Amino acid sequence: xxxxxxxxxxxxxxxxxxxxxxxxxxxxxxxxxxxxxxxxxxxxxxxxxxxxxxxxxxxxxxxxxxxxxxxxxxxxxxxxxxxxxxxxxxxxxxxxxxxxxxxxxxxxxxxxxxxxxxxxxxxxxxxxxxxxxxxxxxxxxxxxxxxxxxxxxxxxxxxxxxxxxxxxxxxxxxxxxxxxxxxxxxxxxxxxxxxxxxxxxxxxxxxxxxxxxxxxxxxxxxxxxxxxxxxxxxxxxxxxxxxxxxxxxxxxxxxxxxxxxxxxxxxxxxxxxxxxxxxxxxxxxxxxxxxxxxxxxxxxxxxxxxxxxxxxxxxxxxxxxxxxxxxxxxxxxxxxxxxxxxxxxxxxxxxxxxxxxxxxxxxxxxxxxxxxxxxxxxxxxxxxxxxxxxxxxxxxxxxxxxxxxxxxxxxxxxxxxxxxxxxxxxxxxxxxxxxxxxxxxxxxxxxxxxxxxxxxxxxxxxxxxxxxxxxxxxxxxxxxxxxxxxxxxxxxxxxxxxxxxxxxxxxxxxxxxxxxxxxxxxxxxxxxxxxxxxxxxxxxxxxxxxxxxxxxxxxxxxxxxxxxxxxxxxxxxxxxxxxxxxxxxxxxxxxxxxxxxxx
Numbered sequence: 001x002x003x004x005x006x007x008x009x010x011x012x013x014x015x016x017x018x019x020x021x022x023x024x025x026x027x028x029x030x031x032x033x034x035x036x037x038x039x040x041x042x043x044x045x046x047x048x049x050x051x052x053x054x055x056x057x058x059x060x061x062x063x064x065x066x067x068x069x070x071x072x073x074x075x076x077x078x079x080x081x082x083x084x085x086x087x088x089x090x091x092x093x094x095x096x097x098x099x100x101x102x103x104x105x106x107x108x109x110x111x112x113x114x115x116x117x118x119x120x121x122x123x124x125x126x127x128x129x130x131x132x133x134x135x136x137x138x139x140x141x142x143x144x145x146x147x148x149x150x151x152x153x154x155x156x157x158x159x160x161x162x163x164x165x166x167x168x169x170x171x172x173x174x175x176x177x178x179x180x181x182x183x184x185x186x187x188x189x190x191x192x193x194x195x196x197x198x199x200x201x202x203x204x205x206x207x208x209x210x211x212x213x214x215x216x217x218x219x220x221x222x223x224x225x226x227x228x229x230x231x232x233x234x235x236x237x238x239x240x241x242x243x244x245x246x247x248x249x250x251x252x253x254x255x256x257x258x259x260x261x262x263x264x265x266x267x268x269x270x271x272x273x274x275x276x277x278x279x280x281x282x283x284x285x286x287x288x289x290x291x292x293x294x295x296x297x298x299x300x301x302x303x304x305x306x307x308x309x310x311x312x313x314x315x316x317x318x319x320x321x322x323x324x325x326x327x328x329x330x331x332x333x334x335x336x337x338x339x340x341x342x343x344x345x346x347x348x349x350x351x352x353x354x355x356x357x358x359x360x361x362x363x364x365x366x367x368x369x370x371x372x373x374x375x376x377x378x379x380x381x382x383x384x385x386x387x388x389x390x391x392x393x394x395x396x397x398x399x400x401x402x403x404x405x406x407x408x409x410x411x412x413x414x415x416x417x418x419x420x421x422x423x424x425x426x427x428x429x430x431x432x433x434x435x436x437x438x439x440x441x442x443x444x445x446x447x448x449x450x451x452x453x454x455x456x457x458x459x460x461x462x463x464x465x466x467x468x469x470x471x472x473x474x475x476x477x478x479x480x481x482x483x484x485x486x487x488x489x490x491x492x493x494x495x496x497x498x499x500x501x502x503x504x505x506x507x508x509x510x511x512x513x514x515x516x517x518x519x520x521x522x523x524x525x526x527x528x529x530x531x532x533x534x535x536x537x538x539x540x541x542x543x544x545x546x547x548x549x550x551x552x553x554x555x556x557x558x559x560x561x562x563x564x565x566x567x568x569x570x571x572x573x574x575x576x577x578x579x580x581x582x583x584x585x586x587x588x589x590x591x592x593x594x595x596x597x598x599x
Contacts, residue, residue, distance in 0.1 A: 033249075033438055034230050036453050040253075048260050048410045048434035049253040053229050055132055057296040058093055065299065066090035068273075071122045072320045073304040076312065084319070087122045089299075092129075094214065099130035100222050101213035106189055108160055110135030113235070115159035117141035117150060119168060120282035120304040123193065123204070125292045127163065132233050132252065133222055139235045140283035143168055146550060147176040151184070152245060153237055156443040158186045163204060166194030169307070174199045229253045232438055236285045236383045248285070248383040249439040249449065257434035258289050258386040259297045261409040270298055275348070277303040277317055279327035279335075285383050286356055290326045310338035314346070321348040326379075329360045330512065332368060339371045352376040353390070355404070359476070362401040380404040380476050382462050385411070385435045389474050403469040404476050410434045413474055414459070415466045426477050429466040432458045495522065495544075495553055502543050504528055504535045507564050511577045513557060524555035525577055527563055534560050 034040075043049040061068060071087040087095075108114060114136045118124040124140065131138035139157045141150060143165075154162060164173040174192045178199040181187055189202055196203035234250040262270055276295050278287040282304055291302035303320045305313060313335055317325060327335070332354050352368055354360040355378045368376045378398070381387045391398040391405035398405065407413045411433035436458070441449040452460055469475045492510045499508035507527035528534035535543075537558040544554055559581070565573040 033232055033449070033451055035251075035438060039453060039458070040230055043253070043257070043410070043434045046410060046434075048257045049229070050256060050260070051229060053132060053252040054256070054293055054296045055096070055129060055224060057299070058089065058096065058129065059224070061296075061299040062089040062093035068299065069301045070295065071125060071302050071304065072275075072316075073120070073122045074306060074312065074316050075121070076305075076307040076309070085122060092122075092126060095126045095209070096129045096133060097214040097222075098212065099126055099208055100133035101216060101218045102208045102211065103130060103134050103136060103161070104218045104222060105213060106161065108134055108136050111137060113137040113139050113157040113159040114161050114163075115139040115141055115154060115157060116163040116283075117143055117145065117173060118163065118165060118193070118283065119143050119306040120287070121193075121306060122304065123163075123209075124282050125302065125304075128234070128288065128292065132228065133224075135225075135228055135231065135233075137235055138233060139237075140288070141237070142281055142283050143173075144281075144552060146171070146552065147180060148550065149245075150176065151180050152443060154180065154184055154187060156245070156247070156441075157235060160186065161189045161191060162187060163191040163193065166192050166196070166198065174201060177201075229256075234288070238383055245443050246383075247441040247443070247449075248437040249441065250285075250437045254435055254437055255289060255293050255386065256297070257410065258408070259294050261411075261434070271323075272298050272300070274298055274300040274323040275303060275321050276300060277305075277313075277320070277322045277325045279305070279308065279313060279325075279331040280356075285386060286326065286381065289386050290324075290353075310334040311342070314338055314344045317349065318344045318346055322346070323348055324351045324353070325349065326353040328356050329354055329358055329364055332360075332364060332376075336364065336367055336371055343371075346373055349374040353379050355379040356381050359404075360401060362399070365399060365401060378404060380474065382464070384437050384440060384460055384462060385431055385433075387435070388413070388431060391473070395471055397469055397471060397475075402475060403471060404466075404474050406471075406473040407431075408433075408435065411436075413466075415474060416468050416472065426465050426467045429462050429464040429474070429476065430459045431462060432460065436460050491553070492522075495549070495555070498544055498547055498549055499524060499526070499540065501547065502535055502540060504530065504533060505540075509564055509572055509574070509577060510555065511574055511581060513578075513581045521557065522553070522555045523557040523559060523581060525559045525561055525564065525581075527561055 040049060066089055068089050069086050070089045070092040073085040073087070075083055075085060103114065114127070114131050116124060116127050128138045128140065139153065139159055141153055145153070162177055164177050166174040174194070174196070177190050178201065181190055190199070191204050191208070192199065192201040193204040229252045232249045232251055234255070236248045236250065238246045259270060276291050278290040280287045282288065282291065291304060294300070295302040301320070303316060303322055305316055308331070349372060352372060352374050354376055360378045365376055365378065375393050377393050378391045378401070379387050380389045387408060388411060389405040389407050391403060395403065397403040407416065411431060414430035415427055436452055438453070439449040439451050452458055464476050466474050466476045495510050496508050499505055505526055506529045509525045510522050511525060513521060513523045524540060526535065537555070540558065541554045545551070565576040
């Protein structure tokens with residue numbers, strides 16, 4: 001099927017094309033996935049789900065307060081006078097309509113996957129909402145994923161369109177996508193923000209941003225439908241080493257449950273008009289929830305930063321009047337240091353959230369409130385459910401980082417019985433409730449997604465280990481697929497397994513350390529097979545690269561030890577290694593191997 005785009009012919013999806021019928025086409029497998037009727041009715045009755053989507057929130061505020069800022073976006077590489085971009089609710093509503101009609105013009109319809117690998121720019125938020133408008137499956141990809149990882153995601157999702165910048169942070173995204181395209185017959189369109197002509201791609205500014213598609217007949221047929229609240233609209237991927245990755249598949253209602261259940265006035269809450277900031281990339285679930293969905297639901301503002309820098313973060317939060325801010329602990333550590341070096345006035349800030357898939361050290365919990373002038377709450381969450389638990393901040397266990405808080409209303413957690421008192425035994429952490437994704441899918445683990453409500457009465461195993469904290473909450477003891485890193489998260493367990501394949505490595509652990517310029521980076525702590533011939537860092541990096549490990553996952557520091565610290569059950573004491581690394585300086589000569597750290 002052919003369509004005309006800016007005077008030239010483009011090929012749109014043809015349902016009869018064999019590529020469309022390829023085995024394992026994820027969107028086709030998910031087309032009929034909906035929650036059981038009785039489950040949906042119960043969640044609606046509790047107010048956790050609704051018959052609207054975030055589009056209704058957008059258009060409602062655009063009608064009542066059109067000039068209100070919906071997005072404040074920092075573009076760090078622009079000149080100072082154009083570095084901050086503000087998009088009003090009226091502008092965002094217009095662009096969502098325009099982008100949706102543009103997608104429709106390219107043959108994108110209900111269930112079709114649309115991939116975009118963009119920095120934290122307003123265009124990524126608008127594309128996410130435009131996909132919801134046409135019923136497409138949004139497939140955000142972290143901008144730090146390189147060609148091999150992008151190919152795996154495009155192959156697994158069968159994305160019809162992929163939107164990338166021409167070059168970002170030195171990497172030629174447009175050229176990498178052009179090189180991949182011949183092996184991806186289902187990829188109908190390559191779209192580039194920036195120089196599209198250099199790779200023969202469709203120009204985003206010309207076709208999506210400047211062409212008034214919303215005035216044409218295609219826009220008029222894109223009605224605002226409430227039945228999409230329970231349809232899968234978002235695919236969140238979690239990369240691993242090798243060719244496997246996991247995907248969580250969410251609906252507008254599983255996302256909305258993260259917001260609707262926030263009724264604690266002292267917690268994140270649902271205060272109208274609040275301003276939200278997240279340090280994580282906008283293509284992560286945490287940032288999509290916290291700086292896109294949540295602001296829309298309360299008529300507030302999302303604040304985006306496209307290149308992480310702790311000082312710029314503080315300046316941006318001060319200028320935008322941020323009320324709530326979310327970040328992983330490694331980001332907060334850098335923000336704390338920057339604030340102590342040069343304090344900023346953050347009078348509008350009322351709440352800090354820290355956590356996700358990594359724990360927050362007790363000292364950081366103690367230092368942040370005084371430095372930033374706002375209380376801090378820790379959260380535990382996962383791509384399969386978003387925010388799962390949040391602390392109240394008023395118990396010694398929480399302040400000492402010995403509790404990850406109580407589950408959000410409606411979320412059932414296997415280690416916490418209904419009466420709120422557990423037996424303090426560590427066990428698999430399973431969840432069930434309105435925020436849990438409708439399906440998960442493992443590339444390399446079988447062609448079919450695992451439908452949440454078709455098995456085990458809706459319980460989903462997060463892979464984490466946890467126990468009841470005795471306060472009605474949870475203490476996560478070990479996180480599945482432990483990851484570290486500032487933006488490109490390193491899958492720790494897989495990297496440790498690859499290190500063990502080196503003939504001169506007897507034991508290996510990978511832990512994070514904070515680099516002043518690059519944030520959290522991976523350090524390989526190695527017990528060599530023989531003391532006389534320990535492996536070097538360059539040798540280990542070459543070995544890992546030869547086994548297909550991406551450059552972003554390679555360790556940047558090496559420490560040699562005589563043994564690894566373990567508890568009485570033989571479990572590796574990662575916290576001991578982290579505190580030990582924090583006390584020693586890299587590059588300082590030490591005996592090889594050094595004794596195992598005790599703390």
